[in-house]
Amino acid sequence: MNQESCIAILAPGLLGGSLALAIQETLPKATLHVWARRAEALDEVRARVPRAICTTDIATAVGGATLAILCMPVPHMRAAAQQIASVPVSSQLIVTDVGSVKGSVMTGVAPLLAEQGISFIGSHPMAGSHATGMAAARADLFEKAACLLTPEENTPATALGRLRAFWTALGCRVLEMSPAEHDRAVARISHLPHAMAVLTTLAALAPDPAVLACSAGGFRDTTRVAAGDPAMWTGILRDNRTEVTAALRDAASGLSRLLEMLDQPDDTALLQFLTRAKSLRDLLPPPGTSAPEIRPNSIE
Amino acid sequence: MNQESCIAILAPGLLGGSLALAIQETLPKATLHVWARRAEALDEVRARVPRAICTTDIATAVGGATLAILCMPVPHMRAAAQQIASVPVSSQLIVTDVGSVKGSVMTGVAPLLAEQGISFIGSHPMAGSHATGMAAARADLFEKAACLLTPEENTPATALGRLRAFWTALGCRVLEMSPAEHDRAVARISHLPHAMAVLTTLAALAPDPAVLACSAGGFRDTTRVAAGDPAMWTGILRDNRTEVTAALRDAASGLSRLLEMLDQPDDTALLQFLTRAKSLRDLLPPPGTSAPEIRPNSIE
Numbered sequence: 001m002n003q004e005s006c007i008a009i010l011a012p013g014l015l016g017g018s019l020a021l022a023i024q025e026t027l028p029k030a031t032l033h034v035w036a037r038r039a040e041a042l043d044e045v046r047a048r049v050p051r052a053i054c055t056t057d058i059a060t061a062v063g064g065a066t067l068a069i070l071c072m073p074v075p076h077m078r079a080a081a082q083q084i085a086s087v088p089v090s091s092q093l094i095v096t097d098v099g100s101v102k103g104s105v106m107t108g109v110a111p112l113l114a115e116q117g118i119s120f121i122g123s124h125p126m127a128g129s130h131a132t133g134m135a136a137a138r139a140d141l142f143e144k145a146a147c148l149l150t151p152e153e154n155t156p157a158t159a160l161g162r163l164r165a166f167w168t169a170l171g172c173r174v175l176e177m178s179p180a181e182h183d184r185a186v187a188r189i190s191h192l193p194h195a196m197a198v199l200t201t202l203a204a205l206a207p208d209p210a211v212l213a214c215s216a217g218g219f220r221d222t223t224r225v226a227a228g229d230p231a232m233w234t235g236i237l238r239d240n241r242t243e244v245t246a247a248l249r250d251a252a253s254g255l256s257r258l259l260e261m262l263d264q265p266d267d268t269a270l271l272q273f274l275t276r277a278k279s280l281r282d283l284l285p286p287p288g289t290s291a292p293e294i295r296p297n298s299i300e
Numbered sequence: 301m302n303q304e305s306c307i308a309i310l311a312p313g314l315l316g317g318s319l320a321l322a323i324q325e326t327l328p329k330a331t332l333h334v335w336a337r338r339a340e341a342l343d344e345v346r347a348r349v350p351r352a353i354c355t356t357d358i359a360t361a362v363g364g365a366t367l368a369i370l371c372m373p374v375p376h377m378r379a380a381a382q383q384i385a386s387v388p389v390s391s392q393l394i395v396t397d398v399g400s401v402k403g404s405v406m407t408g409v410a411p412l413l414a415e416q417g418i419s420f421i422g423s424h425p426m427a428g429s430h431a432t433g434m435a436a437a438r439a440d441l442f443e444k445a446a447c448l449l450t451p452e453e454n455t456p457a458t459a460l461g462r463l464r465a466f467w468t469a470l471g472c473r474v475l476e477m478s479p480a481e482h483d484r485a486v487a488r489i490s491h492l493p494h495a496m497a498v499l500t501t502l503a504a505l506a507p508d509p510a511v512l513a514c515s516a517g518g519f520r521d522t523t524r525v526a527a528g529d530p531a532m533w534t535g536i537l538r539d540n541r542t543e544v545t546a547a548l549r550d551a552a553s554g555l556s557r558l559l560e561m562l563d564q565p566d567d568t569a570l571l572q573f574l575t576r577a578k579s580l581r582d583l584l585p586p587p588g589t590s591a592p593e594i595r596p597n598s599i600e
Contacts, residue, residue, distance in 0.1 A: 126516035146514050175513060188504045189511045193522040195558060196500040198577040203496075203551035204488045205580040211489045212583055213475060214446050216426035219584075221521040222493035226581040230574035234567055241562040248559055251503035255552050258495060262541040262548075267534055274530035277498040280505040281526040283512055284519075 002169040003162055006031040006090075008065040010058070010080055012045045014129060015098045016071030017137030020049045022170050025139045035061035044134045059087035066090060067166060069123075070097040074104060075235050081112045081120075089118060094159050096123040100186060101239040102150045102179035110152075119159045122150035122179060124186065125172060130227040140171075147172035148186070150179040187243030194233060195248060197226040302469040303462055306331040306390075308365040310358070310380055312345045314429060315398045316371030317437030320349045322470050325439045335361035344434045359387035366390060367466060369423075370397040374404060375535050381412045381420075389418060394459050396423040400486060401539040402450045402479035410452075419459045422450035422479060424486065425472060430527040440471075447472035448486070450479040487543030494533060495548060497526040 007023055007030050009016045016034070023032050034052040036042050042054040055061050062068050062084050070077045077097060084095060095113055099105050102122045110120040127145040129136055147167040151160050164174050177185065201223045205212065237244050261270045307323055307330050309316045316334070323332050334352040336342050342354040355361050362368050362384050370377045377397060384395060395413055399405050402422045410420040427445040429436055447467040451460050464474050477485065501523045505512065537544050561570045 126514055128516070128518075145516060148514055185511045185514050188507065189515045189519050192504055193500050193519050196496055196503075197518075197522050198574055199551050199554045199558065200493050200496040201577045201581045202554050202573075203547055204492050205583070206576075207488065207550070209580060209583055211485045214426055214448055214485050215489045215584065216428070216445060218428075218497075218525045219489050219493050220587065221524050222497050223581050223584075224521050225518045226574075226577045228578070230571055230578050233574050234571045237562065238565050238567055238570060241565055245559060245562050247503055248555060248562075250507070251499050252552065252555050252559070254499045254502050255548060255555065258499065259545060259548055259552070262537065262545050265538050265541055267538055270538060271530055271534045273502075274498055274526075274533050276506075277501045277526045278528070278530050280509060281501045281523050283505070283509055284515065284523075287520065 002027055002030070002165050004030050004067045004166055006033065006065045006067075007166075008033040008035060008061045008068040009052075010035045010061060010068060010070050011072035011076075012036055012041060012134050012137075013071060014132050014134070014136050015125070015127075015141075016069070017045065017048075017134035018127075018139065018141035019069060019071065019098075019170075020045060020052055021137055021139035022142055024049050024051050026170055031064070033061045033065060041134070048134070048137070058083040062087060062089050062093065064090060066092045066094065067162070068093060068095045070095065070099070070109070073232055073235055074099040074101060074239055077105060077109050078112065081109045085112050085116045085118065089116075091117075093118055094163060095120045096163055098123055098125055100124060100190065100236045102182045104239045106150070106152070106179045119156060121155055121160060121163050122182070123163065123167065124148040124150070124182060125167065126186075126190070130225055130229075132229050132232070142167075143171035145172050147174050148182050149174060149176045150182045151176060152179070183240050183243050187240055187247045191237060191240055191244045192247040192251065194225050194228065195237065195244065196251060197223045201226040302327055302330070302465050304330050304367045304466055306333065306365045306367075307466075308333040308335060308361045308368040309352075310335045310361060310368060310370050311372035311376075312336055312341060312434050312437075313371060314432050314434070314436050315425070315427075315441075316369070317345065317348075317434035318427075318439065318441035319369060319371065319398075319470075320345060320352055321437055321439035322442055324349050324351050326470055331364070333361045333365060341434070348434070348437070358383040362387065362389050362393065364390060366392045366394065367462070368393060368395045370395065370399070370409070373532055373535055374399040374401055374539055377405060377409050378412065381409045385412050385416045385418065389416075391417075393418055394463060395420045396463055398423055398425055400424060400490065400536045402482045404539045406450070406452070406479045419456060421455055421460060421463050422482070423463065423467065424448040424450070424482060425467065426486075426490070430525055432529050432532070442467070443471035445472050447474050448482050449474060449476045450482045451476060452479070483540050483543050487540055487547045491537060491540055491544045492547040492551065494525050494528065495537065495544065496551060497523045501526040 009020050012034050032052045034045050034054050113120045125142050125147040127141045167174050309320050332352045334345050334354050413420045425445050425447040427441045467474050
């Protein structure tokens with residue numbers, strides 16, 4: 001059961017704004033603070049989340065909070081953590097984030113807070129959109145989404161339990177893994193697909209965008225995420241480049257094999273290749289059904 | 301305005317079945333014949349398309365027809381065309397298809413019919429699904445879809461006009477281009493995205509399918525078409541391998557550049573790369589809005 005009495009959302013973009021909306025609907029007893037660097041960014045929060053106490057002052061935002069959620073892009077999290085570490089906070093405060101890469105957060109952000117005795121545990125709700133900002137925020141964004149928590153060996157069990165309860169209350173399926181396991185898994189399931197959508201878009205349209213007149217649902221879906229925010233994705237791909245590069249090299253090797261099969265041509269090999277991909281893709285249950293029964297421990 | 305008095309659908313799979321349903325709803329005055337090789341395949345047609353006259357005899361199916369539509373996989377079209385060429389047909393008969401590759405159809409199928417004075421004009425409605433068969437058929441599958449017609453220099457204008465009217469009556473946006481232009485355009489906008497979805501699925505899941513527990517909408521959409529029928533796609537990629545290979549080599553070259561940017565790492569180049577992809581992807585209007593204003597002549 002969620003125990004947080006005061007939750008601070010830092011940076012109300014798509015994820016932060018959706019969190020504020022979800023908390024407003026789902027956790028009616030918790031006090032809700034929303035911080036933004038620019039006062040204008042709070043106007044839409046006030047309109048859509050009347051319960052939120054809005055501020056541009058980090059001390060006000062985290063003062064009294066039991067949970068503070070960093071929702072800014074990963075490169076800006078360090079500055080926010082420095083500010084949190086320099087103001088008075090509750091002894092109960094847990095800081096988490098919603099960033100897509102955990103290695104860089106654990107080395108760049110967590111130690112700044114640990115020096116002040118503040119617990120940091122990484123969170124990564126696997127929810128989002130190619131759209132950005134509070135305007136695209138939705139109260140149900142996290143429902144049925146996987147949320148990956150990345151505790152370390154010295155993470156207090158009570159803090160981890162509270163964070164698990166918070167995300168569960170918002171409707172997430174919570175999985176736990178180390179920061180390194182996280183970065184390896186999301187490189188494959190999220191960062192690689194993003195990079196491939198970008199490559200598909202460029203190879204499909206760069207020679208002549210007029211082919212768009214012939215497009216159908218396949219092109220639309222396969223490339224949807226390539227419309228995502230380039231600055232945000234530059235940060236993600238760069239921060240997780242070791243794992244992303246490994247995944248992309250596997251894709252490059254598959255691409256070479258596919259080109260060989262077509263050059264031959266080798267119908268038997270091609271059929272096997274496509275059949276193998278289909279059998280893997282068919283492991284994903286249809287939308288709206290429950291998640292695949294695969295335990296997080298098996299992610300290695 | 302549609303002038304076809306009798307339409308024969310050959311092979312009621314996803315596309316043929318959807319055509320039968322659409323004709324039943326949209327063209328109430330036309331007689332509808334549906335042919336299948338196996339009698340069992342006609343049971344569901346009888347249930348869902350009561351207006352259809354169902355037969356396993358090609359002579360019965362095309363006898364009296366003014367339009368016959370080959371809806372079987374491309375490799376089976378030649379045999380069907382041979383049978384049509386050997387039975388009595390109306391002097392008004394136009395034969396078309398719904399295949400995804402046109403070069404091989406124009407060289408392998410069209411001449412068999414031309415010898416008997418029967419007009420063949422290729423059609424490619426850009427509609428489909430990763431699902432297959434009559435069970436997945438939908439009356440509205442063709443609504444707002446692009447339908448690419450591939451006339452040749454000697455195609456009679458009246459026949460082309462009738463075929464255009466037929467697809468327009470089903471709700472398609474009709475575009476005309478040569479078979480070679482068609483194969484080049486769909487290699488980029490359809491066959492390349494399919495191949496990339498296959499490569500993404502394999503690189504994401506082959507090392508450890510357990511990462512599926514962390515998946516979200518990005519992976520789902522980016523890889524959806526990889527669940528398509530492997531046999532059908534083997535045929536498509538193989539038949540259009542010259543153009544598909546050219547598109548895949550562009551993707552391979554983009555992938556090499558991306559790996560270099562990540563190896564450096566070069567944030568500026570990476571941001572430009574992602575921004576270029578986004579600006580191209582943003583040319584596609586959101587679902588439900590009208591098609592991009594790009595004339596077919598500009599597809600080169």
